[in-house]
Amino acid sequence: MASSSTQTLYRFLINSAIQRCRSSNRLCRVSIVVKRCLDLDLRISVSDTGDMIDLSEFQVLGNHEFCGLWDGVLSIATTDVHEKEIYNYRVDAFQTTSASKFVRLPSTLKKSVEFRQVLWYFPPCWFFVNFGNCVLGNEWLFNLSGTDVSLTTKDDKDICVAWMMQFCRKMLILKIPSITVELIVEHMVGSTSSDTLVLASEGVTLPLSTSNIERLSLGMEDYVFKHRNSTDMGCWRCYPNRENLKIGTGLAYEMENLPNDNQMVEAVIVVATVPDYSESDCSLDSVAKVLYFENFVPCSMPTALLGSLARINWKDYGLAIKSHLVDDHGDAVIEWENLQPFTTVELALHCYHKKVKKLGTHKKRLPERSLVKNAMKLSLDDLKAKYPGLFLSPHAVKIKKHVPELSRTIAGLILSSNDDHFTKECAVLLGIQPSDLGKEGRVESCVRERIMSIIEMNDINPRKRGREEANLLFHEGGGNSGDDEGECLYENDYDDASLSQSRT
Numbered sequence: 001m002a003s004s005s006t007q008t009l010y011r012f013l014i015n016s017a018i019q020r021c022r023s024s025n026r027l028c029r030v031s032i033v034v035k036r037c038l039d040l041d042l043r044i045s046v047s048d049t050g051d052m053i054d055l056s057e058f059q060v061l062g063n064h065e066f067c068g069l070w071d072g073v074l075s076i077a078t079t080d081v082h083e084k085e086i087y088n089y090r091v092d093a094f095q096t097t098s099a100s101k102f103v104r105l106p107s108t109l110k111k112s113v114e115f116r117q118v119l120w121y122f123p124p125c126w127f128f129v130n131f132g133n134c135v136l137g138n139e140w141l142f143n144l145s146g147t148d149v150s151l152t153t154k155d156d157k158d159i160c161v162a163w164m165m166q167f168c169r170k171m172l173i174l175k176i177p178s179i180t181v182e183l184i185v186e187h188m189v190g191s192t193s194s195d196t197l198v199l200a201s202e203g204v205t206l207p208l209s210t211s212n213i214e215r216l217s218l219g220m221e222d223y224v225f226k227h228r229n230s231t232d233m234g235c236w237r238c239y240p241n242r243e244n245l246k247i248g249t250g251l252a253y254e255m256e257n258l259p260n261d262n263q264m265v266e267a268v269i270v271v272a273t274v275p276d277y278s279e280s281d282c283s284l285d286s287v288a289k290v291l292y293f294e295n296f297v298p299c300s301m302p303t304a305l306l307g308s309l310a311r312i313n314w315k316d317y318g319l320a321i322k323s324h325l326v327d328d329h330g331d332a333v334i335e336w337e338n339l340q341p342f343t344t345v346e347l348a349l350h351c352y353h354k355k356v357k358k359l360g361t362h363k364k365r366l367p368e369r370s371l372v373k374n375a376m377k378l379s380l381d382d383l384k385a386k387y388p389g390l391f392l393s394p395h396a397v398k399i400k401k402h403v404p405e406l407s408r409t410i411a412g413l414i415l416s417s418n419d420d421h422f423t424k425e426c427a428v429l430l431g432i433q434p435s436d437l438g439k440e441g442r443v444e445s446c447v448r449e450r451i452m453s454i455i456e457m458n459d460i461n462p463r464k465r466g467r468e469e470a471n472l473l474f475h476e477g478g479g480n481s482g483d484d485e486g487e488c489l490y491e492n493d494y495d496d497a498s499l500s501q502s503r504t
Helices: 004-024 055-060 157-174 212-225 303-310 369-386 394-400 403-416 420-430 442-459 485-489
Strands: 028-036 042-048 073-079 085-092 102-109 117-122 125-130 146-153 179-187 193-200 245-254 263-273 287-294 321-326 332-336 343-353 498-501
Touching: 004 028, 004 042, 004 146, 004 157, 004 179, 028 157, 042 157, 055 085, 157 179, 157 193, 157 212, 157 287, 212 245, 212 263, 212 343, 245 369, 263 369, 287 303, 303 321, 303 369, 343 369, 394 442, 403 420, 403 442, 420 442
Parallel strands: 028 179, 287 343
Antiparallel strands: 028 042, 042 146, 073 085, 073 146, 085 102, 117 125, 179 193, 245 263, 245 498, 263 343, 287 332, 321 332
């Protein structure tokens, strides 16, 4: 049975490969290969076409408890575009001294190495070039770089592959630019065969100008559309179109070290509603996992960061958290309270540094809790601003109940007036023709729409509105009042320690 410790090891190796690809600033591929050896052990290989490896990355691997599933040995082959050799190493993570931990083995000339597949870019499209088992003797193929890290474990193959598939499918959500990720399972039944279970290549097909938060937003759409990645195709029965998905995004980042080494936190919230649940046999519930990523890799969410999310006043956005916890698998779980029927709410957080840091060369620190909180609040503000009237605070909902009676009263005052100048001015302010004043319900309808618009605008956080003052009901162009009473209705709990913004 696979243990959480070996899963942590696999996550570390994949993370290391992703960071080497990011630092290379070129098109790269990460391949994860799982196969059963003749002695029934499981052989795991993580390879990438990024920068040459730095062995200091493996200093963080110590003698953890692996339940006898791993002997601590890693086999590494690495090279760079300017090297004519592939350098081989044996790493024993359980050793305490560098001399015994890192052992250099004889190198291999590149021209004698067999490559199965190389990913090339020819504008405007990406495609694979298969070389089979040919020897790469052409000079233009010498400019290859990358790393292969392999190990042998006694993990259960089915459980290991299931975990790998879930992990790689989460990476699909990020739509990482310039990096493809594939999971290959090799079989040893009769003749050797292999299956590619996951191929994450959608990120390289998007325009390079697509920002990371836009990619995350698109990935979350697909995630919800596929019922949390439980299906390969979108569920058209539940979501006949994507108008049923309401999405808010928020971005927060440190002011310090801007713009080179600042820490970024992106948040995406998706509220999905099934229009006609009676025709669907899919299951919906009020419990959701918070998808958490660090430096473009899925990770377990720290309890402290989940606590920061729980301290947000969700009721200001028409939502409420019933309970929250980090389960035994390291997944953050939120149970929503009083959701509308056939509605789900999904959250995603991505924390990363714009400048790639080499693993093992710096002390890992948690993202600032204020950044995480601010990013999520900005995504909620964005959601409320893009979908007026759907995510109102309890205070706004309470006022909204009085709108019909208030609009009838104001309409009655206008229509009962004998002052033609007054009624014409009211018609202009309401945006209707004076001749329409006599139409049944016309004035009341316009007043009601104006009042609802003001309630919705004033319900948006003042930070999002640029600290505008409360809007007047009858002011051309949606102007502002001359006092500052409206501002005290809102609590501005955004932290000044970070610079935050939202993107639509």
